[in-house]
Amino acid sequence: MTEPNSRSADQTLAHELAIEQAHVDKVYAQLESAAASARQVEAESRAKFHTDRSDWVREEDGTALFERDAFAYQAARRLAILDAQHEGLVFGRLDFASDEDRYVGRLGVRDADYEPLVIDWRAPAAEPFYRATAQDPMGVVRRRVLRCRDDRVIGIEDDLLDPDDDNNLVVIGEGALMAALQRARGPQMRDIVATIQAEQDEAIRAPYQGVTIISGGPGTGKTVVALHRAAFLLYTHRRRLEQGGVLVVGPTDVFMNYIERVLPGLGEDSVTLRSVGELATDVLGFASQSVDDAAAAVLKGSLRMLQVLRRAVNEPLTPADLRLRVSVKGEILTVEASELSAIRRDVLASHKANRARPAVEKSLLDALWAKLPTDVAAVLDLPRDLFEEIVTSQASWVMFCNAWWPALTPESVLSRLADPAMLHKFAHGVLDDDEEATLMASFEHARGFVPDADNRRPAWTVGDIALLDELEAMIGPMPEQPETDPTLFLADGADVAEVVTLADKLTTRREVDPDDEGVTTFSHVLVDESQDITPMQWRMLRRRGPQASWTLVGDPAQSSYPNTEESRRALRDLIGKGQSRTFRLSTNYRSPAEVMDLAGRVIRSVLPDADLPAAVRRTGVQPRLLSSRPDRLGEQLGRIVRQLSDEVEGSIAVVTPPSRADAVRALVGTMPLPVGVSSRLVVVTALQAKGLEFDAVIVLAPDEIIAETPGGVRVLYVALTRPTQRLVTLDLTDGLPGAWQESLESPLSDSA
Numbered sequence: 113m114t115e116p117n118s119r120s121a122d123q124t125l126a127h128e129l130a131i132e133q134a135h136v137d138k139v140y141a142q143l144e145s146a147a148a149s150a151r152q153v154e155a156e157s158r159a160k161f162h163t164d165r166s167d168w169v170r171e172e173d174g175t176a177l178f179e180r181d182a183f184a185y186q187a188a189r190r191l192a193i194l195d196a197q198h199e200g201l202v203f204g205r206l207d208f209a210s211d212e213d214r215y216v217g218r219l220g221v222r223d224a225d226y227e228p229l230v231i232d233w234r235a236p237a238a239e240p241f242y243r244a245t246a247q248d249p250m251g252v253v254r255r256r257v258l259r260c261r262d263d264r265v266i267g268i269e270d271d272l273l274d275p276d277d278d279n280n281l282v283v284i285g286e287g288a289l290m291a292a293l294q295r296a297r298g299p300q301m302r303d304i305v306a307t308i309q310a311e312q313d314e315a316i317r318a319p320y321q322g323v324t325i326i327s328g329g330p331g332t333g334k335t336v337v338a339l340h341r342a343a344f345l346l347y348t349h350r351r352r353l354e355q356g357g358v359l360v361v362g363p364t365d366v367f368m369n370y371i372e373r374v375l376p377g378l379g380e381d382s383v384t385l386r387s388v389g390e391l392a393t394d395v396l397g398f399a400s401q402s403v404d405d406a407a408a409a410v411l412k413g414s415l416r417m418l419q420v421l422r423r424a425v426n427e428p429l430t431p432a433d434l435r436l437r438v439s440v441k442g443e444i445l446t447v448e449a450s451e452l453s454a455i456r457r458d459v460l461a462s463h464k465a466n467r468a469r470p471a472v473e474k475s476l477l478d479a480l481w482a483k484l485p486t487d488v489a490a491v492l493d494l495p496r497d498l499f500e501e502i503v504t505s506q507a508s509w510v511m512f513c514n515a516w517w518p519a520l521t522p523e524s525v526l527s528r529l530a531d532p533a534m535l536h537k538f539a540h541g542v543l544d545d546d547e548e549a550t551l552m553a554s555f556e557h558a559r560g561f562v563p564d565a566d567n568r569r570p571a572w573t574v575g576d577i578a579l580l581d582e583l584e585a586m587i588g589p590m591p592e593q594p595e596t597d598p599t600l601f602l603a604d605g606a607d608v609a610e611v612v613t614l615a616d617k618l619t620t621r622r623e624v625d626p627d628d629e630g631v632t633t634f635s636h637v638l639v640d641e642s643q644d645i646t647p648m649q650w651r652m653l654r655r656r657g658p659q660a661s662w663t664l665v666g667d668p669a670q671s672s673y674p675n676t677e678e679s680r681r682a683l684r685d686l687i688g689k690g691q692s693r694t695f696r697l698s699t700n701y702r703s704p705a706e707v708m709d710l711a712g713r714v715i716r717s718v719l720p721d722a723d724l725p726a727a728v729r730r731t732g733v734q735p736r737l738l739s740s741r742p743d744r745l746g747e748q749l750g751r752i753v754r755q756l757s758d759e760v761e762g763s764i765a766v767v768t769p770p771s772r773a774d775a776v777r778a779l780v781g782t783m784p785l786p787v788g789v790s791s792r793l794v795v796v797t798a799l800q801a802k803g804l805e806f807d808a809v810i811v812l813a814p815d816e817i818i819a820e821t822p823g824g825v826r827v828l829y830v831a832l833t834r835p836t837q838r839l840v841t842l843d844l845t846d847g848l849p850g851a852w853q854e855s856l857e858s859p860l861s862d863s864a
């Protein structure tokens with residue numbers, strides 16, 4: 113630290129704080145007056161606009177006023193969005209060798225002469241704040257991070273980029289990054305706008321077009337970088353992206369809640385956040401957060417389901433021997449079951465089921481017309497249009513069409529898979545017996561499903577949502593006015609009451625745009641934890657961004673989906689031949705080296721080439737590996753939580769195998785804990801812990817996490833890499849180490 117000799121360190125700091133405070137005051141004053149003038153201009157032009165609507169010259173006046181003050185107006189708008197909890201509107205200052213200084217902040221502010229007081233962090237002029245290094249200082253001699261509370265500057269951290277510079281710059285603090293990383297974690301993620309690192313900045317500012325892939329191990333900032341990228345893209349391509357929409361997709365609703373404050377903290381409120389289970393709400397009208405067991409989740413994610421679904425759509429709801437019979441002027445005309453099958457095949461080859469009713473009726477009428485003997489037609493002198501009128505006005509025709517070609521919903525089709533005989537037929541040659549049994553068990557909740565007026569529905573899982581969305585795309589939206597004639601058609605004595613009821617009782621009707629089939633699409637889609645997107649989910653995602661550019665963020669070593677080859681293929685399809693670029697983030701900002709070392713050994717035992725990031729700090733405390741008898745779990749867990757609550761200031765998580773989550777929640781609810789600890793304590797399953805972080809983490813029953821989750825060891829790796837300070841593992845193996853600890857013998861060739 114360099115200090116002018118005549119001043120103490122405290123005086124130097126006070127002096128520098130006063131300088132920065134003066135600038136920050138100026139920014140707030142200017143912003144206030146800009147906001148007031150924006151409000152006034154808006155009110156004035158609105159008044160003009162209202163009093164004389166037909167006067168086009170006046171109207172242009174109004175627009176010009178808006179344009180002139182657009183900057184103030186935008187600044188006022190973004191200020192209103194900025195989260196109240198943000199840590200300072202102005203957070204950085206650059207001093208250049210050329211004597212220029214430049215302030216960087218969450219939004220751009222200009223003074224009355226239009227000179228910049230603060231530059232938006234996303235503007236090209238702010239780039240050196242993140243990119244300048246001692247090797248390539250980009251003309252910068254000092255980078256200063258200002259720490260603010262509301263509008264008060266309370267701290268300064270400096271970075272001298274050119275130690276030989278003779279500007280006698282004062283240098284204060286020991287680095288903003290370390291200060292930021294040491295802070296206790298709360299329930300929600302914060303932005304990192306003041307401390308973005310150079311390799312992260314490159315990924316944030318990468319071009320908009322094509323596919324941008326951001327990879328890196330746990331804690332390297334992939335999520336937070338993706339969110340800053342969303343804000344950057346909106347700033348740089350505002351018109352296109354505000355109109356076309358930006359979608360951020362993450363694994364669970366818990367995760368979406370965790371990240372939801374980051375974008376408002378950056379002054380952006382126009383991004384849509386959705387968990388994978390919420391992606392098809394636009395067409396289905398509902399979402400899911402519940403998950404299947406490992407085996408079912410894998411099956412439902414596989415592209416093999418496409419054929420099973422296609423067969424379920426194509427299978428008629430009526431008995432196989434059903435025939436169509438009508439009487440025309442005393443002639444009985446019959447279309448046989450085999451002919452009906454051919455018609456069904458032909459129509460479905462070129463139409464979606466819910467769109468095909470007119471084509472179906474035309475083909476049936478063609479078939480009936482062809483059955484009319486020519487001599488009879490001649491005698492009757494029956495033109496085609498009159499023939500059609502006679503046929504279509506018969507009750508048996510209407511009943512037949514309603515039964516044979518009812519309007520379908522994705523739910524009614526998918527619940528057919530809950531019928532063992534049906535599933536067996538649809539899965540023939542696609543799934544083996546075990547897979548069929550797995551799928552059967554997972555759909556048991558949907559057996560006998562009939563939509564009712566209360567909109568009760570089966571307990572669909574996140575895996576089912578992609579299947580339902582696929583079905584919606586296959587069958588098309590419900591026709592606007594579906595046939596609702598409840599009359600039953602009894603073919604040759606067969607009772608089809610149930611199926612007709614199923615078709616006719618459908619109550620869920622949505623307004624759909626026939627062009628886009630009700631799907632909400634986006635211009636840019638950012639997918640976090642993209643390694644977990646199953647091939648079926650990729651298809652669901654692509655329907656939300658048929659023309660989109662993409663940012664895909666992930667780490668294969670943390671994947672829950674075991675069929676990595678199928679996933680890779682789905683991703684290759686997405687990228688196609690278009691532009692793509694990859695960024696690798698190499699530093700773990702979350703977990704201490706001691707934790708990363710342990711987690712690294714675990715993952716390398718199954719994935720020798722897992723990308724292990726280097727941890728940026730050490731705590732000097734090794735993870736504690738404990739074991740308990742299952743019947744002493746409550747007692748043991750209580751003791752560990754109490755100890756951790758003394759050791760860390762912020763959040764504590766118990767990460768459990770799925771089967772134990774409810775029991776552990778109940779246990780924790782009755783645990784005697786010191787005041788204030790229960791609000792810092794959460795219980796999450798290993799899958800729910802994806803993407804989250806906590807100051808202290810207790811990983812419960814690691815062997816069970818491996819056994820119960822689709823990704824096995826990779827999911828345990830996720831759990832082990834959640835803490836920012838302390839890690840405790842608790843085996844429930846009667847005081848012995850769990851089997852997972854054998855992996856700790858693995859060499860860690862690439863030190864973490």
Ligand SMILES: Nc1ncnc2c1ncn2[C@@H]1O[C@H](COP(=O)(O)OP(=O)(O)OP(=O)(O)O)[C@@H](O)[C@H]1O
Pocket residue numbers: 289292293302303304307308309312328329330331332333334335336337667670701702802803804805833
């Ligand atoms: N440049 C930075 N400055 C300050 N904190 C940072 C920086 N980069 C990352 N972090 C912090 O590191 C932690 C991990 O970031 P993040 O959750 O985005 O990582 P990730 O790569 O998505 O992790 P995972 O794959 O394990 O879910 C967060 O607390 C984040 O705020």
